Amino acid sequence: EQFAEELEDVRWGLFSLNTSRWLLARAWTTDRNVRGNRQGAAQITNWLPRLLADDAVALQLPRYQQQPEDLAEQLPRIERIQAWLHHARNVVDIPELDRLYGELNKLALLANQPITDESLDARMHQAIAVYQNRAWKTLLRL
Structure with a gap:
């Protein structure tokens, strides 16, 4: 009102x-x-993959597989990657970006949930799913 x-x-x-x-x-x-x-x-196709790769490396997903309780501290970075993938994934020539976008959405939802034994386990498994995603691996190699 x-x-x-x-x-x-x-x-x-x-x-x-x-x-x-x-x-x-x-x-x-x-x-x-x-x-x-x-x-x-500069064309977005020239700098966006590098920006996404830098954020992917800085996210340090293996750390959050070991310490899923700290994942919420990376929400700003996860949300930035999500925003770019949502609006510009047709610009970046990396296979399976749609799937990565979906997996990151799940990770962000889990990071926003209160910490319980079940949510920690789910965070760990989702961090593994993102880390093993083909598009994520490609970003890490850029």
């Missing part, structure tokens, strides 16, 4: 208008240095 009232406030209209103007003017591209222009011109 309070949220609905907030949305009717004038400042949201102003925010929307300013954001729209910022996007239309491509204001994020102004005042870039040469490196920023080069990076901004």
Whole structure:
């Protein structure tokens, strides 16, 4: 109720208008240095696989197979990988990315659950399932 009232406030209209103007003017591209222009011109197919690979390595799934109770600390990284796979998995040329996306969704759900003996066991098995996924192994090799 309070949220609905907030949305009717004038400042949201102003925010929307300013954001729209910022996007239309491509204001994020102004005042870039040469490196920023080069990076901004890079195709997503060139940098996204490397970004996903870096996050896959940093996730350290074997550690969470041994310590599944600590998996929740990696939720931001898991969610970032999920977001990229959800919106751009058709851009990355790695087999079975859809399956990896589904397995990561299961892992994130388990990481959000309260810690019980059953959930720890499920976390461990799901971490193994993700780690053994063909697309995950490909990411780790990039």
